[in-house]
Amino acid sequence: MQERLLAGAAVAVLGLTGFGPAASAQEEDGVQENRRLKTVTITAQRVEQNLQAVPISVTAISGAALEARQIDSFDQLQYVAPGLSFNAGINARQSASTIRGIGTSLFNIGIEGSVAIAVDGVVMGREGAGIFDFSDVERVEVLRGPQGTLFGKNASAGVISIVTKDPTDEFAAEFNASYGSFNETSLSAAVSGPLADGVSGRISGYSTTRDGYITNINPNAPQKDINERNEHGFRGKLRFDGSDTFDLTLGADYSKRDQASGALTLRSASSPGVGTGLLGYGVQVVGPVSAFSGIVAGPDNKQIASDAAFTSEMESYGGYAEANQKFGGFDLVSLTAYREWKSLDNNDADLIPRPFLAVNSGDLSQNQFSQEFRLVSPRNQPLTYTLGAYYFHQEMDQANTQSGTAGLDILGALPAGLLLGTDLVSTVEETNMALFGQAEYELTDKLTAIAGLRVLNSDISADLSRSVTPGAVGPFAGQSVTASPLTGNTEDTALVWRLGLQYFVNDDVNVFTTVSRGYKSAGIVSGLTINATEVGGTELPTVDPEVPTQLEAGIRAVSLDGRLVTNFTAFRSEIDDFQAQALVPGPAGIPIFSVTNAGSVETYGLEGDVTLLPMDGLTLSTSFAYTHATFDSFSEAPCYSLQPVGPGDCVDTNADGKGEYQKLDGKALAQSPEWIINGLARYDFDLTQKLGGFVQVGAQYRGDAISSNTNDPNTALDAYTLVDAQIGVNFWEDRGALSVFGRNLTDEHFVEAIVGQAFDTGGYAQFQSFESEQSFGVKLSLNY
Template sequence: MQNRLLSGATIAVMAFASLAPSVGAQEQESSQDDRRLNIVTITAQRVEQNLQVVPISVTAIDGDALDERQIDSFDQLQYIAPGLSFNAGLNARQSASTIRGIGTSLFNIGIEGSVAIAVDGVVLGREGAGILDFSDVERVEVLRGPQGTLFGKNASAGVISIVTKQPTDEFAAEFDASYGSFNETSVSAAISGPITDGVKGRLSGYNNTRDGYITNINPAAPQSDVNERNEFGVRGKLKFDSSDTFDLTLGADYSKRDQSAGALTLRSVSSPGPGTGLLGFGVQVIGPVSASVGIKPGPDNKQIASNGTFESEMESYGVYAEANKQFGDFDLVSLTSIREWKSFDNNDADLIPLPFLAVNNADLDQNQFSQEFRLVSPRDQALTYTVGAYYFHQEIDQTNTQSGTAGLNLLGALPPGLLLGTDLISTVEETNMALFGQAEYALTDKLTAIGGLRVLNSDISASLSRSITPGAVGPFAGQSITASPLTGDTDDTAVVWRLGLQYFINDDVNVFTTVSRGYKSAGIVSGLTINATQVGGTALPMVEPEVPVQIEAGIRAVSMDGRLVTNFTAFRSEIEDFQAQALVPGPSGTSIFSVTNAGSVETYGLEGDITLLPVDGFTLSTSFAYTHATFQDFPDAPCYALQTVGPNGCIDTNADGRGEFQNLNGKDLAQSPEWIINALARYDFALTQNLDAFVQVGAQYRGDAISSNTNDPNTVLDAYMLVDAQLGVKFWDGRGALSIFGRNLTDETFVEAIVGQAFDTGGYSQFQSFESEQSFGVKLSLDY
């Protein structure tokens, strides 16, 4: 079939690989005289296109490049994709990405993140369901900026599109195994090929394990090491080519994680003073107890002394069917999917051997159904277009329990032996429907006009009930029970659009400019500490839709007879009613994850990719993202713990000396470093007549950023640079490779997040990822 459609993101994309030899910068097998970069085709617009001619900024990284940089999971993607940050949080429910400074890490099932995740074209209802292993992945595309015109569902900050490998026409088999520091073991395998006439299939699987890198020094603890890794998964596909004008792909996948994870470590403890310490009563507990067991809080601290368990269990599975039918020169595509995501987690947030929070768990079940139809016009006409319809429905059920003493027994407010506890039952149901289309019209042989439109309706409802945990004497500190369920409902219709022009200076150089309006649905605020909007009422708080408007301009160029590719994109976005979450002081000295709308946010910057083939066998590449992301209108932002009261701090409107809000106009957004720079050097050479060898060195620099949207100066994340390297040999006619690798070679110490420490007002804890550890390993790869 001509113009065969493949699953992928549904929007216009300009993609170029930021790291050779990734998607956009692969060296062709040729002599030195005609050696040039091969600009690889992607399917981000649901049609095969040269990524040098699609006018949007994207980093596209193929599966081989992911393997060669030891990037094998979603949470590591930020280390090679400029402009992307990932906050792992305590669990998959809270984990979230930011692109160009826009994104929200949420403890809230009623609000979704600003970055959409798609697997083989299927949009996932919550980002946590997409924290997958990258085994058997064809490529990953990180699409920056609002992408709502052709892309199903919310994507106000961008899209991360994961495209898995398809069945092959010929028999093929793949096997990868590696072993490294902390007993890190990864094994994956795949088999693919024809089954019978007109039918071919692919089956793959993986298993990853690693010891924990955070030590629990409490001898009575149920786990001695935490933040481990333990996961496996399988994926299968069948493709039926029944005729030259019709094919059908059926796919199914299952993945599971069951690991002791989600542990923070103490970064600092509170100093004595009014409002500090245990629940803000001026009594220091976390500091003295942690010191008594030998813990030294600080940026390098990798020890805890918890008496509770750390659990992170997750299951994700689903099926999909993609049918492609050709009617003359037109293609009709149907993509149907059913998915389910289950997550259970528990963590001991006080990090010391006291039952402040003896139980702190959540059990979530999310299921979704989606259906999309697309009609794609012929690609060889002056006017080309894609039109379609989209339907999505999901239901989310979550139960939470928090129980313990909350330290009130030490304050004489709770008799010894008694516990407080709250059980939460919350639900969310959402239906999203849309009609969409995008067209490109060649005004001349060099100038093309671009226009896109999406009309959508989003209907969301939620409910929440809280009760006292059986055996407890009252609700947990700072929480209350509900006499009747709290509910909320929002139904809104929106229009998303995109306009642009693209001019081809010649076959190798083009420039473009676009303006886009994105959209993220309104949300309903839910959680253990969330109360009705009015005393005695039953209405849950809500946040308004998040609406970005972005202007982009870029240039795409190939020069030096195809041996140099340079791509640059400048952008500016203004986001109205940005949905911001912050950990803020709550009642009874507790902390609350609050969600509110900021009036407006501005982000602007420049992104670039440069890849050069200077001499035979040698590849140099670099990519960068400069992003300046600030609040423009947020005069009533929440304060942070112990913030100074005054006109330039936490503003006190009722003269009680405590302060109610602060003005964040002009302040930085969280998790948004100004500079992210990647670089890679790789040299391939002949070692012997039968053996080839390679050596590569990669580096990434991330500038400093702030971890909290309250702009708490104690949550500044320092800049750092990571260096990795790999040395290997290829054998068996290039189908086998044996390599040794090293990560974080300079042993750089860094953290991904800093938050206020539970039960210690004025103290802070931190999340350290495995990438903050120096590690080494060996890897074997075989392809047949």
């Protein structure tokens, strides 16, 4: 049975599950006519396994495949991993991933996302801390569905596991340089090899810069090009091989961003009417001022006229030590890590030269310590298992300031020259401890039973204080100060489990079915607009834990003598107390972020990938994800701005003509397209005896989606298809490559998110990612 696990079905997808290509279409035996797809080794279950033998829906994308598709940043991962969506938001604090329709984009340090980010096995306390360049990455594994039994904390929707490259036993060096549209310049290099007897090391670094693609046409603006890119970083590793039974790896990394980014553009201005315009008073300001400045609002708008700066500064750094001790066939693993993440940002949300929101800043500092122990049994026996203990502690401090006129000067409610402003100071402290284990037992030569369990305890505390910004005459519109700090605490203990069966039909085909219970801890709602649960009280509101239950069944198959891989997985999940955030009208007419528990959510679908080597040099692959994600029960959901009042819309419970809530039963979840389809064709060929050439074309289709969990029809996102291509030549015995690439070749226009426009009730703004721009470039890669 062990040989079957190791052979699995013998192969996977050229370093890319269901979405080609490897750096080159190499055959296992060196004969082109008999080439087979390479075996892909992953660590989705915290041990090294052949991907084809892992009973989990996983997309494993090699670093070579990421480079081949010009995927060099976290937010681009969604374009090669079906079932994954990423909402960049206006800053790293709000950024969040969605898997199978489940995810929460939050302006709230007391609640975390549903997708866990792990780097070299270390789980990030907040997703923003793991968003960095993909330089020197060995592979990225996207694990769909609840993964809480083996991976750190929470992970109720899935895990994005980033594995960086290790030191090599022989000297090796890499260099990559590219230049493209918008002066996009990327440089990366790495050196690896032995340093002394039993000691090897690796050091790498990168730098990426790009001009902005949003233009600020205000002549007095501090920046002209917005949504630029400017980041750099390095990573180092040392590996000590003390003996045949012990090794130690020390790792450290640092990355920094300092860029003018986070700008939305005006998609549509409000129309005159009751409750529209500035603070809902029927006075149109944002639309007329934008038009006067020369801005044409609409889906294609890439201009703003702001008078304040857009800033996004982020630092992420830390180190870890992983020790492995072998004894009697067992492996004892210790993983110790400490990390810090700092984020400073400012966003001029009104988008016009008015001091409505002169300062809109956030300053976050997060640090975390984690310790994990794992005991891994021998793999050559009927019963195999992994047992472990986990400890995690993090502290977060955040300071926010919102100050300006809020438009009240135009309404005559604030004397000219005066400002309103609120300063927020908040902290969150969290401790998470767990005991966990997973076992596999061979019931027969072909049938294996799977069982996993995690017992965890989560303790979260928070406090916040709000005061009037120095120089302001009162708190910002719709906000209040705190006479004494507001505090909150939530502690809960939970069981996370997984049961399953895997049946090996033969050495090339296996099927599996699993049922899993996930968990995301309760949270504390904190922020500039959040008040105590009772008038005059000091207790912060909380949200209950998010608890998914998932049924999954799949088949993994290899045929045509290892030249065809077909993998399919069907799933159905029910999520109780889904932690939902929505942008809703606030008490002063300014949209605010509200967090609540939806009653329940249902998501089901089918994922598949097919990779084929039909002829010499040609690789074809396709993958898809069909996801139907809806609110099963959300009977008191917040209404969206200007939603009609009535039984089928915003329900009016007290007959005052103003709706209080809506029913979203059966409505779609935000950022969850039903269909995502990827495809890739790559052809490698010989030009001369010393030169090789390659051509590749890739495409992705993403279906319609809704941008807001309030199901606001004005936030509907249209479907789009992106096409990229690359042509190049290999030289220096395949150690060098020079290529020309193009992205979004059909110049497809799309937006990533649509939200209500600040200070213009009934108006809408949009976020356009760089991928919506057509771009071209050239790249040089050298490997020694």
